[in-house]
Amino acid sequence: MLLSIRSLTKVFPGTLALDGVDLDIAAGEIHALLGENGAGKSTLIKCLTGAYQRDGGAITLDGAPIDPKSTGQAQELGIGTVYQEVNLLPNLPVAQNLMFGREPRRFGLIDSRRTRAEAEAMLRQYGLGIDVGRDLGTYSVAIQQIVAIARAVSLSGKVLILDEPTASLDRREVEMVFDVVRDLRDRGLGIIFVSHFLDQVFELTDRVTILRNGRKIVTERTANLDRMSLIEHMLGRALEHEVTGTATDGEIKAPMLQFDGIGRAGVIQPFDLTVGQGEVVGLAGLLGSGRTETAEMLFGLRQSQDGQARDADGPLDLRNPRAAIGAGFGFAPEDRKTDGIVASLSIRENIILGLQARRGWSRPIPRAEQNRLADDYIRKLDIRTSDREKPIGELSGGNQQKAVLARWLAMNPRFLILDEPTRGIDVGAHAEILRLIEDLTAQGMSVLIISSEIDELVAVADRVIVLRDRRHVAELTGAEVTGDRIMRAIAADDEAAA
Amino acid sequence: MTLLTRIAPQLIALAALIALVSLFFPGFLAVDVSGGRLVGPVIDVLKRGAPVALLAVGMTLVIATRGIDLSVGAIMAICGAAAALSISSGLGLVPALLVALAAGAVAGLWNGVLVAVVGIQPFVATLILMTMGRGVAQLITEGRILTFSDPGFAWLGSGVLLGLPVPTWIWILTAAAVGLAVRRTALGLLIESVGVNRRASALAGVNATLLLIAVYVLSGLCAALAGIVETADIRGADANNAGLWLELDAILAVVIGGNSLMGGRFSIVASILGALIIQTIGTGILLAGFPSEYNLVIKAALVLIILVLQSPRIAAEWNLWRESHRVQPRERRRT
Numbered sequence A: 001m002l003l004s005i006r007s008l009t010k011v012f013p014g015t016l017a018l019d020g021v022d023l024d025i026a027a028g029e030i031h032a033l034l035g036e037n038g039a040g041k042s043t044l045i046k047c048l049t050g051a052y053q054r055d056g057g058a059i060t061l062d063g064a065p066i067d068p069k070s071t072g073q074a075q076e077l078g079i080g081t082v083y084q085e086v087n088l089l090p091n092l093p094v095a096q097n098l099m100f101g102r103e104p105r106r107f108g109l110i111d112s113r114r115t116r117a118e119a120e121a122m123l124r125q126y127g128l129g130i131d132v133g134r135d136l137g138t139y140s141v142a143i144q145q146i147v148a149i150a151r152a153v154s155l156s157g158k159v160l161i162l163d164e165p166t167a168s169l170d171r172r173e174v175e176m177v178f179d180v181v182r183d184l185r186d187r188g189l190g191i192i193f194v195s196h197f198l199d200q201v202f203e204l205t206d207r208v209t210i211l212r213n214g215r216k217i218v219t220e221r222t223a224n225l226d227r228m229s230l231i232e233h234m235l236g237r238a239l240e241h242e243v244t245g246t247a248t249d250g251e252i253k254a255p256m257l258q259f260d261g262i263g264r265a266g267v268i269q270p271f272d273l274t275v276g277q278g279e280v281v282g283l284a285g286l287l288g289s290g291r292t293e294t295a296e297m298l299f300g301l302r303q304s305q306d307g308q309a310r311d312a313d314g315p316l317d318l319r320n321p322r323a324a325i326g327a328g329f330g331f332a333p334e335d336r337k338t339d340g341i342v343a344s345l346s347i348r349e350n351i352i353l354g355l356q357a358r359r360g361w362s363r364p365i366p367r368a369e370q371n372r373l374a375d376d377y378i379r380k381l382d383i384r385t386s387d388r389e390k391p392i393g394e395l396s397g398g399n400q401q402k403a404v405l406a407r408w409l410a411m412n413p414r415f416l417i418l419d420e421p422t423r424g425i426d427v428g429a430h431a432e433i434l435r436l437i438e439d440l441t442a443q444g445m446s447v448l449i450i451s452s453e454i455d456e457l458v459a460v461a462d463r464v465i466v467l468r469d470r471r472h473v474a475e476l477t478g479a480e481v482t483g484d485r486i487m488r489a490i491a492a493d494d495e496a497a498a
Numbered sequence B: 001m002t003l004l005t006r007i008a009p010q011l012i013a014l015a016a017l018i019a020l021v022s023l024f025f026p027g028f029l030a031v032d033v034s035g036g037r038l039v040g041p042v043i044d045v046l047k048r049g050a051p052v053a054l055l056a057v058g059m060t061l062v063i064a065t066r067g068i069d070l071s072v073g074a075i076m077a078i079c080g081a082a083a084a085l086s087i088s089s090g091l092g093l094v095p096a097l098l099v100a101l102a103a104g105a106v107a108g109l110w111n112g113v114l115v116a117v118v119g120i121q122p123f124v125a126t127l128i129l130m131t132m133g134r135g136v137a138q139l140i141t142e143g144r145i146l147t148f149s150d151p152g153f154a155w156l157g158s159g160v161l162l163g164l165p166v167p168t169w170i171w172i173l174t175a176a177a178v179g180l181a182v183r184r185t186a187l188g189l190l191i192e193s194v195g196v197n198r199r200a201s202a203l204a205g206v207n208a209t210l211l212l213i214a215v216y217v218l219s220g221l222c223a224a225l226a227g228i229v230e231t232a233d234i235r236g237a238d239a240n241n242a243g244l245w246l247e248l249d250a251i252l253a254v255v256i257g258g259n260s261l262m263g264g265r266f267s268i269v270a271s272i273l274g275a276l277i278i279q280t281i282g283t284g285i286l287l288a289g290f291p292s293e294y295n296l297v298i299k300a301a302l303v304l305i306i307l308v309l310q311s312p313r314i315a316a317e318w319n320l321w322r323e324s325h326r327v328q329p330r331e332r333r334r335t
């Protein structure tokens, strides 16, 4: 075995995050690490990479026991990691990002010509012939992700860990990254792949290990498992109804909000949008097609140059998020780390924050009421935590996402904008959240949902608007809302866009 | 976390310090009554610590928003000068005080707008007023030391009320008022939230801009009070020396109070204890009779020891050590 983990244990105050986990990674295999939100996947990885110190157990690499004290040390030992959020420097050239810290030197100075040449040679191994002199940020997220992989592999070269690396990629980009990963497997690396996308697990991986509540449930060859049994192992129960692409009835909802000519040069071309009461409008499109910008414009986070928003009672003021909230809007942003969570405050405080801001500083929500609200949503959204006073930053990624969602649900807006609401959320909670959206819309709330998962749009949306190159290019209603139609519209198939 | 566990480190540090000072100066804790007033080294600490304690109240909130206010010493000088000028030009006590407070509020507003609206980093934004403020104070006093003889004003600096020095009452009441205002309302939560993640807070509908401005205005008001107390105490406004370097003591008080410079959770009580620790060190060194050239070095050494003992790293090691010396029940997590 390349990497062996035996009875790995990690304790946080009030939480046994890892409870005697065994895991073996062979050279030349891609090994999926699966589990619900809060199962302990990220914790296991952080123990491997030295970001956390384990409380018990042994790790051997190539037969020798290791005990990395920092990510740097783990890299030297041969364990490299790529996280979901690319953690390179977008404002620096690709070459510098790749070679940072070990640039070839001449007379003590960085030899930039050789740095570039070596960077280019490195990326060519990955079939990437890009200009390494350009800033990393000017390339697509997929390319950035591959650069991150290249950097991790060149630094370490034995074990490569990918923690939800495809969460913000579209299908073609996922393929690109997968080709790179398969190639690395064939070169003899041991690869750990963490993801909530089960399709990708079946497509890419050789073996699967499933964690639940910090314990290892099973390790199995991927080919021997089917989707149902995988989910059952993860959740410890069968999933009542998984989200599938059922077309909605397409009944016309009474219009509630009307946006006319909202847009801004260079950001998003002016568009009109009508949202019906209780309607779910989906926004589909590639990364950078203007979906998030559309949402930000509707929520007053970016100013529209022109145009107007109105409801039945007249024009609406959407100057800034506060004004939009006043008009009954809500917006759960895409990037929960920078825009969502207030990390060192408790789960309770994070959930009531929006409600409190709306009530004003002089009318604090009574503590008993805060507790009730927090407990209510912790239960409803199944947020895995030891208690409501835990700092939200200590929750697992998916559970943080749920808590941010809870903040907006607690405010009970009439129009809720959700930007990738289920990113990083496990299959069980995913179904739960989509069901919640259905309940809320049945009670009259309108929802605008942005998602890269087309199945998700098909499942919840009454209407899907497709964006391309910062323009609203197609609108699909009722029976037209199928995965196929959406994909074709996204891919600039004129027939579908017409 | 209860208040007591939160401020335990500061209480322990203060107690240890008092014990240490008492070794060199056995009468440190002795309090006498003479002529209806309490006298003794401890009372002296409570009185002379007033400016830093007042500054620490405002500074705590500024730091909770992940900011810093370097200008409070200069604002003290401005407000002291403004009060002294008003009094000596016959304006009357109350109007003079209002002028000084208004000056503090305007100075805070200036800082707040630079930080929250213009978007300058707090360190740089308040550095501007730190540099400029003393110049403004000198313009007000026209370069002289403005003295006055208004008994009412002087009472604010050296008077006695119910046995305690008036400056002591001023900081106690200010700290209590601000403490209640932030904890009995939602202000405390909103300030912490803006300090930890301004963008996310603003997205959730928190009026971060207004809140930031308000916090700097409050810091300016606290500095105005500190300036009034100091000016009243020496019966004169000295634009060059009033509040000199006190911004650093105020920041130190907040840090000794265990408040993170990265913003978020804060405790005004803990900062006040920090201010008292600093003053106890100062008074203790004098009383213990060390030559004055040792003062700064001893103060720095003591502060360093306190901060090292409080550092999260040491605390973590200490917890680890404690855990390893006790049989730990295996906890099961809730699922």
Ligand SMILES: Nc1ncnc2c1ncn2[C@@H]1O[C@H](COP(=O)(O)OP(=O)(O)OP(=O)(O)O)[C@@H](O)[C@H]1O
Pocket (backbone or CB within 6 Å): A012, A013, A015, A017, A035, A036, A037, A038, A039, A040, A041, A042, A043, A044, A384, A385, A393, A394, A395, A396, A397, A398, A399, A424, A426
């Ligand atoms: N720094 C921390 N302090 C306290 N508890 C933590 C910390 N990090 C993780 N935990 C807890 O450990 C458990 C496992 O979390 P982990 O992040 O490993 O989950 P995960 O499997 O990666 O979930 P997700 O799919 O949501 O990313 C959770 O209950 C979490 O609250």
Ligand SMILES: [Mg+2]
Pocket (backbone or CB within 6 Å): A041, A042, A043, A396, A397, A398
């Ligand atoms: Mg995780």
